[in-house]
Amino acid sequence: MDQEDIQIIRSMPISKSLKPDHLVWHTKSGRYSVKSGYKVAQDMKAEVIVGPNCNVLMAQAWYLPVPPKIKHFFWQIVSASLPVMVRLASRGVHCDTVCKRCEIAEESINHTFFECPRSTQVWERVFDGLHRDKFPLGSIYSNQDFIYGKGLGPMALGVTHSPLPWLVWFIWKDRNNKVFQGLQSEPIDIINQALREQLWWEEAQMAARSVSSVSEPVKIPETTVRCQVDGSWKSTEQNSGLGWWCGDGENQTFFLGARYQHRSVSPLHSEMEALLWAMECILSRGIVCQRFETDSAELISMVQDPEEWPAFSALLDEFQVLSASFPHFTLSKIPRTVNVKADCLAHSSRTNKERIEDLEANVTELREDIQKLNKDMNNRFQILEDSLNRLADTLTTGREGDNSATRSTLRTRDKQQLLAQGDNVNQNAPARTVKLDFPRFKGGDPNAWLSKTK
Ligand SMILES: [Zn+2]
Numbered sequence: 001m002d003q004e005d006i007q008i009i010r011s012m013p014i015s016k017s018l019k020p021d022h023l024v025w026h027t028k029s030g031r032y033s034v035k036s037g038y039k040v041a042q043d044m045k046a047e048v049i050v051g052p053n054c055n056v057l058m059a060q061a062w063y064l065p066v067p068p069k070i071k072h073f074f075w076q077i078v079s080a081s082l083p084v085m086v087r088l089a090s091r092g093v094h095c096d097t098v099c100k101r102c103e104i105a106e107e108s109i110n111h112t113f114f115e116c117p118r119s120t121q122v123w124e125r126v127f128d129g130l131h132r133d134k135f136p137l138g139s140i141y142s143n144q145d146f147i148y149g150k151g152l153g154p155m156a157l158g159v160t161h162s163p164l165p166w167l168v169w170f171i172w173k174d175r176n177n178k179v180f181q182g183l184q185s186e187p188i189d190i191i192n193q194a195l196r197e198q199l200w201w202e203e204a205q206m207a208a209r210s211v212s213s214v215s216e217p218v219k220i221p222e223t224t225v226r227c228q229v230d231g232s233w234k235s236t237e238q239n240s241g242l243g244w245w246c247g248d249g250e251n252q253t254f255f256l257g258a259r260y261q262h263r264s265v266s267p268l269h270s271e272m273e274a275l276l277w278a279m280e281c282i283l284s285r286g287i288v289c290q291r292f293e294t295d296s297a298e299l300i301s302m303v304q305d306p307e308e309w310p311a312f313s314a315l316l317d318e319f320q321v322l323s324a325s326f327p328h329f330t331l332s333k334i335p336r337t338v339n340v341k342a343d344c345l346a347h348s349s350r351t352n353k354e355r356i357e358d359l360e361a362n363v364t365e366l367r368e369d370i371q372k373l374n375k376d377m378n379n380r381f382q383i384l385e386d387s388l389n390r391l392a393d394t395l396t397t398g399r400e401g402d403n404s405a406t407r408s409t410l411r412t413r414d415k416q417q418l419l420a421q422g423d424n425v426n427q428n429a430p431a432r433t434v435k436l437d438f439p440r441f442k443g444g445d446p447n448a449w450l451s452k453t454k
Contacts, residue, residue, distance in 0.1 A: 030311025231270030243345025244278035
């Protein structure tokens with residue numbers, strides 16, 4: 001059997017509810033999605049692409065600081081799927097391919113944005129002669145690369161990013177106005193519209209961020225006892241780590257747990273296993289805690305919608321059983337930066353597996369030694385007590401001369417025992433009037449017994 005398969009099989013969670021096995025799709029959740037099917041189809045094609053391609057430029061479109069519709073628009077430009085006249089004609093649409101704005105050249109994508117005189121007037125105003133050797137050029141890819149490369153800093157007051165993507169978007173709107181309505185704006189109006197729209201959008205983003213950061217602490221009552229959980233998983237390591245921390249709003253620790261185990265199927269599996277283990281510990285120790293916290297958004301959506309995560313069905317069944325044992329179970333999302341304690345516990349138990357094993361062995365050895373020592377001490381104190389009791393009897397009832405006789409009745413072993421204790425009793429013994437009253441030693445803590453004699 002393949003070594004890789006053995007690892008996968010060993011890491012699979014075993015259902016405690018004896019549910020029959022079933023097949024799941026190899027996505028994170030185990031559910032089929034068109035995206036994952038497409039990826040498999042692409043991998044199966046396994047075509048080797050020779051030479052440069054524009055994948056990087058296409059990917060970069062999704063990272064622009066603009067609304068999703070403009071990101072998609074840039075992806076269309078780079079992937080040559082924007083419906084300009086030349087592209088429509090190449091797909092069999094019967095249309096006049098000449099640019100409606102200048103009526104000089106064919107309307108290709110590069111012409112529309114970077115070569116049409118109506119567009120170059122916009123760029124000339126924006127750059128005022130700067131970058132003429134670099135932009136705009138005859139290649140759509142060079143021009144896109146320039147736009148992405150933040151070739152221009154913020155132009156309007158309050159705007160934080162380059163306005164170039166917004167200008168390209170508003171040139172497209174101007175082109176559509178001309179094609180569909182016969183209208184055309186002045187270059188300066190196109191620029192002003194683009195900058196205004198960018199300013200509004202960026203302001204709206206900042207307002208949305210500040211609202212969410214203000215409302216967040218209100219949701220979390222700081223006084224309740226909570227349990228934070230985390231899993232630590234690395235594909236190259238044999239073990240995964242689980243950690244949980246239970247405490248109050250003042251970060252006072254009540255209980256915590258850390259352990260390692262054979263590596264689970266995925267990082268998300270180890271998050272789930274950490275939660276289940278924490279729930280089990282909290283329940284079995286009777287700790288009053290019903291509020292659980294994780295930094296994994298996927299763990300929350302899994303718990304809310306178990307049907308969507310067939311790859312976790314065995315663990316989710318276990319979760320159902322455990323959570324039903326809590327009167328008011330809650331699981332909420334906290335930022336990673338707040339979940340440091342559970343994270344540390346999980347991470348250190350994964351990385352310190354050998355050290356933990358050594359410590360566990362040492363602790364067992366130490367416990368055995370202490371037990372042996374306790375037993376030994378009990379025996380010695382028992383002997384000491386017997387001897388002292390006998391000595392006390394002799395002192396209160398007997399004459400001086402009898403002492404030696406009584407003493408001789410002490411077993412040799414007792415004598416040795418007394419000597420071993422420092423022989424203090426013999427030296428203090430002559431105080432005849434003192435009645436020493438020792439309680440019986442009944443095992444347990446010898447110090448407590450000794451203190452009673454004072
Ligand atoms: Zn044109």
